[in-house]
Amino acid sequence: MAKSVSLFVTCLVDQLFPPVGLAMAEVLERIGYSIDFRQAQTCCGQPAFNSGHREPARDVARYFLDTFEDAEFVVVASGSCCSMISHHYADLFGSDSKMMDRVHAMEAKTYEFSRFLLDVAQVDDVGARLNRVATYHDSCHALRELGIKKGPRQLLSKVEGLELREMPVAEECCGFGGTFSVKFAELSGAMANTKIESIKQTGADLVVSIDSSCLMQLEGTMRKQGLPISTMHLAEVLASR
Amino acid sequence: MSIQETLQDSKLQLAIYTATGRLMDHRANAISPELLPRYQEMRQHAHDLKKHTIENLDHYMEEFEKNVIAHGGKVVFCKDATEVSDFILRLAKERGAHLFVKSKSMTSEEIDLNERMEHHGLEPVETDLGEYIIQLAHQKPYHIVAPALHMTRFQVADLFTEKLGVPREEVIEEQTMIARRVLREKFLAADIGITGANFLVADSGAVVVVENEGNARLTSSAPKIHIAVAGMEKLIPRAQDLAVMLGLLGRSATGQALTSYTSILSGPKRPGEVDGPEEFYVVLLDAGRTKLLEDPEKRESLYCIRCGACLNHCPVYRKIGGHNYPWVYSGPIGKILAPQFKGLMADPWLPFASSLCGVCAEVCPVKIDIPRVLLQLRSEITEEKQRTNQGGLERLAFKAFAWAMRRPWIYEWGGMMGAGLLGNGGRWISELPIAPGPVKAWLSQRHLPAPAVRSFREQWRARRTK
Ligand code: SF4
Numbered sequence: 065m066a067k068s069v070s071l072f073v074t075c076l077v078d079q080l081f082p083p084v085g086l087a088m089a090e091v092l093e094r095i096g097y098s099i100d101f102r103q104a105q106t107c108c109g110q111p112a113f114n115s116g117h118r119e120p121a122r123d124v125a126r127y128f129l130d131t132f133e134d135a136e137f138v139v140v141a142s143g144s145c146c147s148m149i150s151h152h153y154a155d156l157f158g159s160d161s162k163m164m165d166r167v168h169a170m171e172a173k174t175y176e177f178s179r180f181l182l183d184v185a186q187v188d189d190v191g192a193r194l195n196r197v198a199t200y201h202d203s204c205h206a207l208r209e210l211g212i213k214k215g216p217r218q219l220l221s222k223v224e225g226l227e228l229r230e231m232p233v234a235e236e237c238c239g240f241g242g243t244f245s246v247k248f249a250e251l252s253g254a255m256a257n258t259k260i261e262s263i264k265q266t267g268a269d270l271v272v273s274i275d276s277s278c279l280m281q282l283e284g285t286m287r288k289q290g291l292p293i294s295t296m297h298l299a300e301v302l303a304s305r
Numbered sequence: 306m307s308i309q310e311t312l313q314d315s316k317l318q319l320a321i322y323t324a325t326g327r328l329m330d331h332r333a334n335a336i337s338p339e340l341l342p343r344y345q346e347m348r349q350h351a352h353d354l355k356k357h358t359i360e361n362l363d364h365y366m367e368e369f370e371k372n373v374i375a376h377g378g379k380v381v382f383c384k385d386a387t388e389v390s391d392f393i394l395r396l397a398k399e400r401g402a403h404l405f406v407k408s409k410s411m412t413s414e415e416i417d418l419n420e421r422m423e424h425h426g427l428e429p430v431e432t433d434l435g436e437y438i439i440q441l442a443h444q445k446p447y448h449i450v451a452p453a454l455h456m457t458r459f460q461v462a463d464l465f466t467e468k469l470g471v472p473r474e475e476v477i478e479e480q481t482m483i484a485r486r487v488l489r490e491k492f493l494a495a496d497i498g499i500t501g502a503n504f505l506v507a508d509s510g511a512v513v514v515v516e517n518e519g520n521a522r523l524t525s526s527a528p529k530i531h532i533a534v535a536g537m538e539k540l541i542p543r544a545q546d547l548a549v550m551l552g553l554l555g556r557s558a559t560g561q562a563l564t565s566y567t568s569i570l571s572g573p574k575r576p577g578e579v580d581g582p583e584e585f586y587v588v589l590l591d592a593g594r595t596k597l598l599e600d601p602e603k604r605e606s607l608y609c610i611r612c613g614a615c616l617n618h619c620p621v622y623r624k625i626g627g628h629n630y631p632w633v634y635s636g637p638i639g640k641i642l643a644p645q646f647k648g649l650m651a652d653p654w655l656p657f658a659s660s661l662c663g664v665c666a667e668v669c670p671v672k673i674d675i676p677r678v679l680l681q682l683r684s685e686i687t688e689e690k691q692r693t694n695q696g697g698l699e700r701l702a703f704k705a706f707a708w709a710m711r712r713p714w715i716y717e718w719g720g721m722m723g724a725g726l727l728g729n730g731g732r733w734i735s736e737l738p739i740a741p742g743p744v745k746a747w748l749s750q751r752h753l754p755a756p757a758v759r760s761f762r763e764q765w766r767a768r769r770t771k
Binding site for chain 2: 073075077078079080081082085086089101103104105106107109111112113114115116117118119120121123124127152155204205208209235236237239240241243244245247248249250251252253254255256258280281283284285287288
């Protein structure tokens with residue numbers, strides 16, 4: 065029997081970027097996992113937490129824990145949501161030892177997609193093929209809270225036909241920041257522009273990341289400017305063949 | 306100049322970006338694994354050291370005072386800005402002092418010391434070049450390390466001509482010479498010198514001041530009286546702790562392994578010595594610090610050694626510059642200090658003006674987790690709003706959000722509605738005459754993603770039944 069993994073596709077991917085979820089499932093199936101998708105899943109609660117509304121965030125977090133309690137592995141389509149679960153749930157339940165036991169158990173089995181491939185499945189070549197010139201954008205929470213830097217690049221380097229070019233400031237924020245991009249729209253847009261300037265310098269026609277929120281920010285801005293550069297989630301690149 | 310105006314001023318944008326970028330490069334070079342393999346260890350050491358000191362501050366303040374007295378100096382505890390200016394005014398009156406030279410001190414900026422002194426007819430003169438420039442321009446520092454970071458040499462040329470009556474001079478070295486000529490006279494005539502302090506060393510009663518221009522050394526030694534004004538969080542236990550602290554400060558601030566001048570000042574000049582002041586005072590300022598000490602969640606804000614690295618790296622600071630922050634402390638550290646010192650609700654938008662990218666915590670030499678403190682402040686502001694019945698709509702929205710997120714069928718139905726509404730890339734929303742302001746602003750910068758015709762869960766169900 066194939067080993068099973070539970071997908072947490074995140075609310076953003078579910079509602080706006082379903083191909084990312086499908087690609088993730090396809091890659092995991094290709095390397096021998098069976099997919100468990102729990103229809104009860106919704107959101108990790110980060111929008112409320114980042115806006116300072118801890119009570120609603122706690123409610124959603126509790127619901128998430130209920131939903132995935134008996135999963136063996138939870139594979140997450142976003143570095144940021146993964147970090148919410150593995151780093152910030154603890155901030156929400158700090159004084160409640162019973163909840164903290166559940167949180168720590170969840171932390172131990174929750175993996176961002178690229179990390180799951182490399183650390184658990186121990187696969188870096190999934191047999192993908194894509195003829196594009198790409199540059200990789202480090203999303204902030206994946207980079208600084210989860211310490212994900214080399215992994216996605218290693219996976220991309222195994223994609224046949226793909227040329228990977230580093231941009232000058234790959235680690236600088238794209239300016240999205242959730243509600244920040246609504247509350248400070250122009251500032252957020254100015255930050256995206258800086259990022260796009262360094263993307264342009266690479267000559268790449270594709271931006272890859274492990275967070276769809278950053279890609280939404282970058283793609284939306286590039287489209288508005290009429291630039292011929294598109295974006296793909298890492299899972300979509302790895303599913304290509 | 307508002308945030309919007311700053312964003313649109315391309316010259317200013319370039320000035321900020323270039324200046325901060327240069328400091329980033331210098332730091333990156335100085336802490337590279339080849340030059341400083343122990344960097345991460347040093348940060349942890351510095352963090353632990355600050356933590357220990359802050360948690361035992363009363364003990365180290367006592368020890369510091371005892372040792373300052375033993376060297377013939379005096380420690381003056383001040384609970385707020387008024388007590389500092391009262392002390393200085395009294396001393397000035399008793400000694401018949403009028404002219405003060407000052408070296409760069411954010412603590413004195415924090416309490417508006419210059420304005421307070423001028424108000425009472427005293428003459429404080431800033432002697433750090435950047436501080437001198439902004440004093441002439443009647444501005445506040447733009448950056449905690451580089452106060453005049455936003456000004457071009459052409460603007461400085463105009464300023465010098467206007468304020469000093471000198472012929473216009475656009476060459477930076479020449480401008481420095483002009484300032485030096487004016488300031489030399491002031492140094493020779495000054496009655497009292499006021500410096501800040503980068504560190505206060507408890508076991509030796511010493512005040513440590515780092516700088517690159519030599520003006521702080523003159524300020525502390527030329528006049529007959531030296532006053533160091535410092536926040537009480539500047540204490541460190543032992544002189545040997547300077548090794549790690551100085552190494553991190555210089556590298557994080559400007560990429561220097563050690564700044565050009567490091568003065569370790571303990572007490573007035575002793576019999577037989579030629580240099581140094583006759584009187585030596587250390588003003589230890591509270592002004593909200595003890596209150597912060599009581600808060601275990603956020604007191605790490607007091608670990609800051611004012612290196613400015615978090616400002617230089619912050620993508621928000623690099624766009625909006627220093628003067629759009631409500632207080633003299635700008636950038637990420639200002640974003641957590643201002644609400645805690647000036648009051649949570651003084652500028653409730655401030656902790657929200659961050660994408661939480663976390664680069665500040667990554668570069669901070671004493672490992673202050675600024676994003677975590679920001680999140681804590683956001684939650685406190687939200688609670689305070691609830692207590693005072695403000696922000697009801699947003700609260701309701703998040704309540705509804707949490708409610709819907711625990712009911713997948715509601716969530717799914719809401720998503721389908723959303724997908725319908727977002728058809729056409731959401732463009733029709735921005736064209737509505739009644740489009741909500743924030744939505745319009747958002748769409749002015751970017752397009753919405755093309756909506757998914759069917760959500761992932763729908764497609765997944767379809768795939769399964771195939
Ligand atoms: S918070 Fe850290 S990085 Fe920022 S100025 Fe203080 S010590 Fe430097």
